[in-house]
Structure formats: structure tokens, C-alpha cells
Amino acid sequence: MDDFKYVIMDALKQINGKWDTIIIKLLSNKDLRYNEILKNINNITPKSLSESLKKLNQHNIIGRNVVSTQPFTVIYSLTEKGTELIKHLNGLEEWENTCEKKGKGYN
Numbered sequence: 843m844d845d846f847k848y849v850i851m852d853a854l855k856q857i858n859g860k861w862d863t864i865i866i867k868l869l870s871n872k873d874l875r876y877n878e879i880l881k882n883i884n885n886i887t888p889k890s891l892s893e894s895l896k897k898l899n900q901h902n903i904i905g906r907n908v909v910s911t912q913p914f915t916v917i918y919s920l921t922e923k924g925t926e927l928i929k930h931l932n933g934l935e936e937w938e939n940t941c942e943k944k945g946k947g948y949n
Contacts, residue, residue, distance in 0.1 A: 856898075856901040857898075857903070859893070859894050859897060860894075861886050861890060861891065862894055862897070862898060864883055865891075865898065865904070866903065866924060866927060866928065868882055869919060869920045869924065870920060870928045873907075873917050873919040874917070875915060875916065875917055875918070876891070876895070876916055879895075895918060898924075901923075902921050902923050903920070903921060903923055903924040903927060904919065904924055905924075906918055
């Protein structure tokens, strides 16, 4: 049981930032540039977005592709690991929706 606990904790550490799951969900629809992500998330600061993108990239959840344009363009996308993660995040979303319907939501 202890191994299970640590595996879950390690997995959650990779996506524990305030904006991480929102960024991942956005990128599940299509690849986006930095400013596109910034415009699609209300109340996120540029600093917070940069920190989240850097962390998710370090964990190989998102990829960062620099395109040689003038000025250069950076496009973010989900990696294979990130695409696999989306399936599990969708499962959590379904679980939360089920709890809400049954009146067992968390407010």
C-alpha cells in the first residue's frame, strides 16, 4: 500500500500547480502559442503561465517547439505522456460530475 501512496503522490506532484490541469486541457484541443494560452485562461499572470509551462515541459507532459520566424514563435503541444494523462483527467472530471449530481460535491 505504501508503494501505491508514493506513486500517486509522485504523479500528482507533476500537475499540482494552480493552472497545470487547465493548460493541459487547453492543449488537448490543439497546439497553441504562448499568447493564445494566456488569452484563454482568465486571471493567469504571464509569470504564472511561464512557470507552469516550464514545469510541465520538464515533466515531459507538454512539448515546446520553437519555429524559426521573425520574431520566433513557440508552439506548445501535449506529448505522448500528456495525451495519456488527458484520459485520466477526463475520468476525474466524470467522477466530479457524478458526485455533483448525487449531491456529494465539494464546495
